[in-house]
Amino acid sequence: MAVKKNLYTKRESGRAMDEVRPMTAKVGVVPSADGSAIFETGKTKAIAVVRGPRTLHPQHMQNPKNGVLRVNYGMMPFSVEDRIRPGPNRRSEEISKVTEWALSSVVDLSEFPNTVVDVFIQIPQADAGTRVAGINAAAMALAHAGIPMKEMVSAIGVGKIDKSLVVDLDKYEDSLFHDGEGSTDIPMVFTSRTKNLALLQLDGKISIPEFKETIELAKKACEKILVVQMEALKNVNGENGAPKGVPLEGNNG
Amino acid sequence: MVIEKRQIVIPGETLVSGNEYLPGDGAYRDGGDVVAGRYGIMNIFEKHVRVIPVSGAYYPRRGNTIIGTIVDITFNGWLIDFGGAQNAFLPVAEVPRYINRNEMREYLDFGEAVVVKVWDVKSRGVDLSMKMRGFGKIEGGMIISVSPNKVPRIIGKEGSMVKMIKDATGCSITVGQNGKVWISGNDSDKELATKKIIEFIVAHATITGLTEKVEKFIKKLGLKVNSPEIIAENTDGESEQNVGEDNE
Amino acid sequence: MGDFIIPNLQKEKIEEFIAENKRLDGRKSDEYRKLVVKDGISENSASAVSVKFGKTEVLAGVHLALAAPYPDSQDQGTFMTNAELHPMASQQFDMGRPGIESVELARVIDRGIRESGFIDFKGLCIKEGEKVWQVFVDIVTINDDGNLLDVAGLASLIALGRARMPIYNAEEDKVEGYSDKGIPLNKDVLSFSMTFHKIGKKIVVDVSKEEEAVSEFRLTIAVGDNGGEPRITAMQKGKSGVITSEDMETILKLVESKWAEMFPKIKEFVLGK
Numbered sequence: 066m067a068v069k070k071n072l073y074t075k076r077e078s079g080r081a082m083d084e085v086r087p088m089t090a091k092v093g094v095v096p097s098a099d100g101s102a103i104f105e106t107g108k109t110k111a112i113a114v115v116r117g118p119r120t121l122h123p124q125h126m127q128n129p130k131n132g133v134l135r136v137n138y139g140m141m142p143f144s145v146e147d148r149i150r151p152g153p154n155r156r157s158e159e160i161s162k163v164t165e166w167a168l169s170s171v172v173d174l175s176e177f178p179n180t181v182v183d184v185f186i187q188i189p190q191a192d193a194g195t196r197v198a199g200i201n202a203a204a205m206a207l208a209h210a211g212i213p214m215k216e217m218v219s220a221i222g223v224g225k226i227d228k229s230l231v232v233d234l235d236k237y238e239d240s241l242f243h244d245g246e247g248s249t250d251i252p253m254v255f256t257s258r259t260k261n262l263a264l265l266q267l268d269g270k271i272s273i274p275e276f277k278e279t280i281e282l283a284k285k286a287c288e289k290i291l292v293v294q295m296e297a298l299k300n301v302n303g304e305n306g307a308p309k310g311v312p313l314e315g316n317n318g
Numbered sequence: 319m320v321i322e323k324r325q326i327v328i329p330g331e332t333l334v335s336g337n338e339y340l341p342g343d344g345a346y347r348d349g350g351d352v353v354a355g356r357y358g359i360m361n362i363f364e365k366h367v368r369v370i371p372v373s374g375a376y377y378p379r380r381g382n383t384i385i386g387t388i389v390d391i392t393f394n395g396w397l398i399d400f401g402g403a404q405n406a407f408l409p410v411a412e413v414p415r416y417i418n419r420n421e422m423r424e425y426l427d428f429g430e431a432v433v434v435k436v437w438d439v440k441s442r443g444v445d446l447s448m449k450m451r452g453f454g455k456i457e458g459g460m461i462i463s464v465s466p467n468k469v470p471r472i473i474g475k476e477g478s479m480v481k482m483i484k485d486a487t488g489c490s491i492t493v494g495q496n497g498k499v500w501i502s503g504n505d506s507d508k509e510l511a512t513k514k515i516i517e518f519i520v521a522h523a524t525i526t527g528l529t530e531k532v533e534k535f536i537k538k539l540g541l542k543v544n545s546p547e548i549i550a551e552n553t554d555g556e557s558e559q560n561v562g563e564d565n566e
Numbered sequence: 567m568g569d570f571i572i573p574n575l576q577k578e579k580i581e582e583f584i585a586e587n588k589r590l591d592g593r594k595s596d597e598y599r600k601l602v603v604k605d606g607i608s609e610n611s612a613s614a615v616s617v618k619f620g621k622t623e624v625l626a627g628v629h630l631a632l633a634a635p636y637p638d639s640q641d642q643g644t645f646m647t648n649a650e651l652h653p654m655a656s657q658q659f660d661m662g663r664p665g666i667e668s669v670e671l672a673r674v675i676d677r678g679i680r681e682s683g684f685i686d687f688k689g690l691c692i693k694e695g696e697k698v699w700q701v702f703v704d705i706v707t708i709n710d711d712g713n714l715l716d717v718a719g720l721a722s723l724i725a726l727g728r729a730r731m732p733i734y735n736a737e738e739d740k741v742e743g744y745s746d747k748g749i750p751l752n753k754d755v756l757s758f759s760m761t762f763h764k765i766g767k768k769i770v771v772d773v774s775k776e777e778e779a780v781s782e783f784r785l786t787i788a789v790g791d792n793g794g795e796p797r798i799t800a801m802q803k804g805k806s807g808v809i810t811s812e813d814m815e816t817i818l819k820l821v822e823s824k825w826a827e828m829f830p831k832i833k834e835f836v837l838g839k
Contacts, residue, residue: 095709096621097656099375108609112708114654118375120404137661142648142704143611143627151650151704171329173355177377179442185654187706189625190608208329208357211374211467215346215355216330258330258353298357299326301373387573399571429574460579460590506583510592 071228072245077237085221085233085286090201090297092209100210102297104202107235108192113202115210117182118174132174133181136165138199140188160196161186167200167220167254167264173213182212193239194222197252200264205294209301216258217294219287223279225249225271230279232286246270253283257291260284326372326524327354333367344369359524372524376401376466376496378444382436383453385461385494388426393419396426398434398446400496401463406444408434413448431456431500433492456492459502462513464520466497471523472516479519479529486541487512511539570658570779577780581766591620591774596820598772598828603835605728612729612744617721619772621711623655626703626721628729630749632741633700635691643690643698647676648705649718655707672705674802675719675759678788679703682757682799684726689750692734701726701749712775715786719759720832726751727836757790757799758832760824762817764807769816771824782807785817789825791833796825 076082086107095101100115121127138161142148164186174182184207186199197220204218224234227245231238234250242248249269256263262280271279327333331354333345341347344356345367354360358371378384378400386400395409408426410417417425426432433453438445448454464472472493473480480491489503489512499516503509518535522528533543580590587595599620607614607625614627635642649672653659679685690699703725705718730744763773763781770777778784788800798821803809809817 093373095623095654097709097711098654100373101654110607112654116375116653116657118377119657137653141608141614141625141627141706142702143608143614143629146610148611148629148631148702148704151648183653185652187652187654189614189706190610192610209373211356211358211371213344213356214329215353217328256330258348295328295331298328301326387571389571429572431573431575456575458575458578461573461576462590506586506588509579510588510590513590514592 069245073227073229073242076226076231077242078235080233082229083232083282083285085289086235088290088293090205090293092205092297092301098206098210100206100208100212102202102205102209104198104205104294106194106198106201106233108190109194109198110188110190111195111198111202112187112189113199113206114185114187115182115203115206115212116185117210118177118180118212119183121179121181127179129178130175132177132179134165134169134172134174134184135181136161136168136184136186136203138164138186138196140191140195144188144191144195160199163264163266164196164200164203167218168203168207170261170263171204171214171216171218171256172207173215176213182207182210191236193234193236194252196220197222197254200254201290201294205298208298216256217291218254218256218263219290219294220252220254220264221283221286221290222250222252223283223286224251225269225275225279230275230282232282251276251279251283253280253287255284255287257287325360326358327360327369328357329354333360333369334362339365339367342366342368344371371467373465373467378404378406378436378439378496380436380439382495383433383493384436384446384496385431385433385456385492385498385500386496388428388430388432391422391426391428396422398432400494401498404444406434406436406446408432408446408448412437412446414454426455431461433494433500456500456502459490459500460509460513462499462501462516464497464499464516466495468520468523469493469495469497471528472499472519474529479532482529482532482536482543483512483515485544486536487515511541514539570775572776572779576776580777580780584766584768584770587768589770589774590776593772595768595770596824603724605724612732612749613725615721615724615728616708617717617724619713619717620774621709622713622717623708624714624717624721625706625708626718626725627706628725628749629702629704630729630732631700631702632692632697632734632739635695635698639687640695641691641698642687643685643701645676645680645685645687645701645703647672647679647703647722649675650704650706651710651714652707656710659707659710670802670804671715671718674715674786674800675703675705675722677802678719678757678759678800679722679726682788682790683752683755684723684757686750686752692736699732699749701729710775712773712778713761715761715784716759716772719786719788720835723756723758723832723836727756727838753837755790755799756833756836757788757797758829758836759786759788759800760821760828761786762820764809764813769813769820771820781805783809785809787817787821789821789829791829796822796829 092102098114200220254264332351346355352367358369386398389399390397434446437447487508492500501512602618604616612628651659651668729749731747784804786802789796
């Protein structure tokens with residue numbers, strides 16, 4: 066029986082199969098916040114802002130043993146080609162929840178009972194991988210806010226495009242490729258020290274050996290992402306050298 | 319892998335290895351390693367390893383001196399806003415003299431600012447006291463807000479930095495651990511200069527040789543510097559937990 | 567999340583300084599903070615820009631979509647402004663339904679743009695009675711350090727000025743990317759807004775967050791160019807303090823001087839060199 070040929074032997078962007086898009090990161094982008102950061106992967110940009118610990122209202126939602134982590138993820142109306150109407154939607158709500166679970170696995174709010182730590186994630190420009198960019202930014206913003214954390218988390222989208230396993234899907238790979246076995250998208254979040262999975266979702270079809278391989282690819286990619294997050298946090302005043310990249314820049318007015 | 323003493327560390331980073339080290343505030347043990355439990359500057363002092371935060375919200379601790387504003391008056395005390403979205407409570411029993419229910423507004427009214435001590439942090443709220451010397455209502459002057467983690471640098475080792483500013487500008491300065499700083503002088507230019515110096519310190523808080531840079535900055539403003547007795551130069555806040563600073 | 571609390575002594579100090587024509591950040595009463603404009607925030611819409619006055623930052627983006635015209639203006643496109651005072655920008659903003667502040671902000675900015683005639687609505691018509699372009703301006707606050715109205719207003723104008731016209735494929739009735747032409751605008755009626763606050767006895771421009779909290783009233787005035795002379799195209803008073811005739815005199819004088827000083831630069835940001 067003839068085996069069908071792999072239709073995706075070269076990536077549309079020209080990247081290697083395991084190559085992550087160029088990344089930049091910076092902390093302290095919202096001066097009035099307790100912690101804030103921006104994380105960019107290729108054209109996808111995510112801003113994360115942390116406010117807290119602060120008193121949680123209404124009182125019945127307070128937890129007397131622990132602070133509460135609350136994530137609100139949203140995309141700006143101009144971030145995508147078809148304008149997103151402002152306001153909550155089901156996709157944003159789901160992403161908020163899985164993000165909250167991922168961040169909660171490393172954050173320790175036992176010293177702050179009856180409080181809330183609000184994490185706001187907003188996407189100004191989207192080119193796939195928005196939830197993972199958001200988590201990368203949120204982890205930096207939480208650290209920047211001085212929130213007790215056992216370790217960091219880093220996030221990446223891996224997947225399968227026809228028969229090729231790829232790292233860091235862009236929009237073409239995520240939404241526009243439909244040939245052969247189609248595209249399978251697997252966002253993953255790894256803890257930085259213990260290397261455990263804090264977020265895992267899969268959308269598509271994949272064999273077990275292939276899936277195991279994507280885990281290894283994701284782990285390696287997350288190590289690279291951690292380096293970017295760490296440099297942004299360590300260069301917060303720009304004293305140890307200029308911060309990597311410049312946020313939100315295009316042609317200047 | 320040895321991390322330089324004043325380096326900024328991130329959560330999960332190994333600080334030192336060895337069972338002789340004891341994890342303190344902001345650090346934890348993972349097997350043979352002592353690991354950072356938050357983002358900040360690593361500090362090792364006699365085998366105690368801590369991570370001192372450089373950013374983030376103020377969270378009240380017992381014994382802290384803070385500056386706040388009266389936002390509400392109840393039958394037995396005053397509610398005080400001290401930044402962030404929390405209120406603290408000053409019971410009527412915790413002011414220096416006896417105040418009856420009818421005199422409460424006269425004693426401390428809505429919108430007035432106070433220097434108080436954090437007496438207790440309970441799960442339902444923060445309790446304050448104003449009984450000790452050096453605490454009380456503040457009048458006149460202005461209040462500036464800085465990141466609470468920079469407060470130790472503004473105060474300096476044994477108050478040396480804040481004293482240097484006070485000598486240069488002639489202003490009274492009271493520093494709250496919650497990042498509120500009260501400045502009061504005879505002259506609006508001097509008050510503004512004090513504000514500028516404090517903002518300079520905050521902007522350069524993690525740099526070594528800060529005192530020298532501040533001296534230069536003060537001179538650039540056309541003011542005089544009495545070289546302070548610098549006892550030690552460091553970026554840590556270990557000495558400044560309870561100091562109420564320059565109360566006048 | 568709660569009101570922004572300012573102690574009485576601070577209000578008194580701000581007023582004391584203002585009487586000496588000084589402000590807590592060292593500015594004069596008629597001085598604006600440093601202005602920084604960035605383009606290219608998003609390539610996925612017609613435009614998206616960031617504008618900062620000092621630490622106050624607002625993003626604004628423009629989208630165009632195909633729509634049917636309104637029954638009473640069959641040959642004209644439509645325009646809608648939406649603003650989100652997002653809680654990431656300030657301790658004082660809440661998640662959930664837009665509060666009155668974001669509604670007022672959106673409406674004031676919308677009126678300033680609409681009433682000036684800056685958008686060429688007829689130019690947005692594709693087929694009369696059937697198909698027109700709908701223009702959306704979306705405003706997202708990033709950091710609130712006072713004067714969101716003016717920052718958001720300017721961001722909206724710059725976003726419109728730099729918006730690229732989408733390419734409409736009539737045969738297949740779909741949009742295919744962006745051209746490098748701008749959207750239809752009546753450039754010579756560009757008008758930008760300035761908000762004046764009264765603090766103590768003085769009128770102040772570009773307020774910080776604290777100044778905004780202690781002012782008695784604010785007056786936003788949109789001003790455009792009428793053959794080299796300033797022309798008022800919109801006004802909105804806010805807060806409960808009253809405007810005396812002296813105040814009005816002072817404000818109108820400031821409108822003239824600030825307009826002369828700032829309009830050329832604003833025009834360049836919005837329309838290019």
